[in-house]
Amino acid sequence: xxxxxxxxxxxxxxxxxxxxxxxxxxxxxxxxxxxxxxxxxxxxxxxxxxxxxxxxxxxxxxxxxxxxxxxxxxxxxxxxxxxxxxxxxxxxxxxxxxxxxxxxxxxxxxxxxxxxxxxxxxxxxxxxxxxxxxx
Amino acid sequence: xxxxxxxxxxxxxxxxxxxxxxxxxxxxxxxxxxxxxxxxxxxxxxxxxxxxxxxxxxxxxxxxxxxxxxxxxxxxxxxxxxxxxxxxxxxxxxxxxxxxxxxxxxxxxxxxxxxxxxxxxxxxxxxxxxxxxxxxxxxxxxxxxxxxxxxxxxxxxxxxxxxxxxxxxxxxxxxxxxxxxxxxxxxxxxxxxxxxxxxxxxxxxxxxxxxxxxxxxxxxxxxxxxxxxxxxxxxxxxxxxxxxxxxxxxxxxxxxxxxxxxxxxxxxxxxxxxxxxxxx
Numbered sequence: 001x002x003x004x005x006x007x008x009x010x011x012x013x014x015x016x017x018x019x020x021x022x023x024x025x026x027x028x029x030x031x032x033x034x035x036x037x038x039x040x041x042x043x044x045x046x047x048x049x050x051x052x053x054x055x056x057x058x059x060x061x062x063x064x065x066x067x068x069x070x071x072x073x074x075x076x077x078x079x080x081x082x083x084x085x086x087x088x089x090x091x092x093x094x095x096x097x098x099x100x101x102x103x104x105x106x107x108x109x110x111x112x113x114x115x116x117x118x119x120x121x122x123x124x125x126x127x128x129x130x131x132x133x134x135x
Numbered sequence: 136x137x138x139x140x141x142x143x144x145x146x147x148x149x150x151x152x153x154x155x156x157x158x159x160x161x162x163x164x165x166x167x168x169x170x171x172x173x174x175x176x177x178x179x180x181x182x183x184x185x186x187x188x189x190x191x192x193x194x195x196x197x198x199x200x201x202x203x204x205x206x207x208x209x210x211x212x213x214x215x216x217x218x219x220x221x222x223x224x225x226x227x228x229x230x231x232x233x234x235x236x237x238x239x240x241x242x243x244x245x246x247x248x249x250x251x252x253x254x255x256x257x258x259x260x261x262x263x264x265x266x267x268x269x270x271x272x273x274x275x276x277x278x279x280x281x282x283x284x285x286x287x288x289x290x291x292x293x294x295x296x297x298x299x300x301x302x303x304x305x306x307x308x309x310x311x312x313x314x315x316x317x318x319x320x321x322x323x324x325x326x327x328x329x330x331x332x333x334x335x336x337x338x339x340x341x342x343x344x345x346x347x348x349x350x351x352x353x354x355x356x357x358x359x360x361x362x363x364x365x366x367x368x369x370x371x372x373x374x375x376x377x378x379x380x381x382x383x384x385x386x387x388x389x390x391x392x393x394x395x396x397x398x399x400x401x402x403x404x405x406x407x408x409x410x411x412x413x414x415x
Contacts, residue, residue, distance in 0.1 A: 017185075020185075020248075021185075021186075021189045024250060025249075025250075027251065027252045027385075032252075033252045033253075050148040051147060051148055051151050054148065054151050054152055054155055055151075055155075057155075058155045058158075058159070061159070062159075062162075065162075066177070066179070066182055067177055067182050067185070067186075067248075068177065068250065068253075068257075069177050069255070069257040069293060070253070070255070071162045071163070071166045072158075072159040072160060072161070072162025072163035072164075072166065073159075073163055075155075075158075075159040075162065076156060076159035076160055076162075076163060079152065079155045079156050079159060080156065082152075083148070083152040131163060132253065132254055133254070135163050135164060
């Protein structure tokens, strides 16, 4: 098992590079752009203090913005799901959270994890595209 | 006071959330204007470097397309200068022009990052102020207009793409010189819209659209695309004209930045005009 202080910075860099270099060039059906960097926030340890989750979400969002000339757009959306992460987890089911260290298909079960990802990704994308329209 | 601290401490997550959200939204609404986007944009040394390194790998995959484009461009240019050596020009009325500088200078640059799927798309080029690139310069390539430079650092520059809903250019119909505004609606990367053409003008699908040369940014006559559909919308006295671009922004690799030597003079006169009209 990799140490957390090495695992998460590596994950951060990997997600940013994957997003800005590869996925930002991919357009499914002409215009759909997969935003995989969200997964970084979703996979943070369950026991991580919420203020840390918020700060990391902001940092991740602003880095993505820096590369894509959309200052603040991804930061605002990322901070929103960083904040809503715990309430959504608690809403789905508390049992899985108590049994595992971090969210994952193996750790928390397929059904729990997919619901969790679907709800937060929906919120993130809804806010992101709404903001892009009005800015 | 103690209670206040305790209140803040107990609700620190909500306070931090609100604070970060406010910072982000202030960024969103204040720094996405192209005049103001000097802060944390993709032409910075760091992001420019990352894009440049990555581009050095991926450009190999596009070599055949780039070669074909360059060959076509060469053929086009050769046609332009295709004057037999036996014919000799003796400048007569153009004599005064001989020593004067060219109005437009072209600086070739490589695209290191590009997007087409947002509402406001930007392009990063691998040349910057060291190579003479300044904000507000136009960017074109063999197939048409690419965009306008918004920010420069010593070795990189960011360009607002034609595919940006906040920007439009002046264009005209090549056949009859009627001009209008060309803008993008944020949907299809191959399709833009020409507006402000009144109903009395004859417009047909297939007509070529070129730049008007009214702004200081682009020379006149750069081909942009052909008219795809012409619609009359109720309640308006102008056509809605869909234009299919010659340029495929998905396959953009080499571009030319235009330096207009008489930019300052033209801007001065345009400014005077708008002052006279009481605008600005």
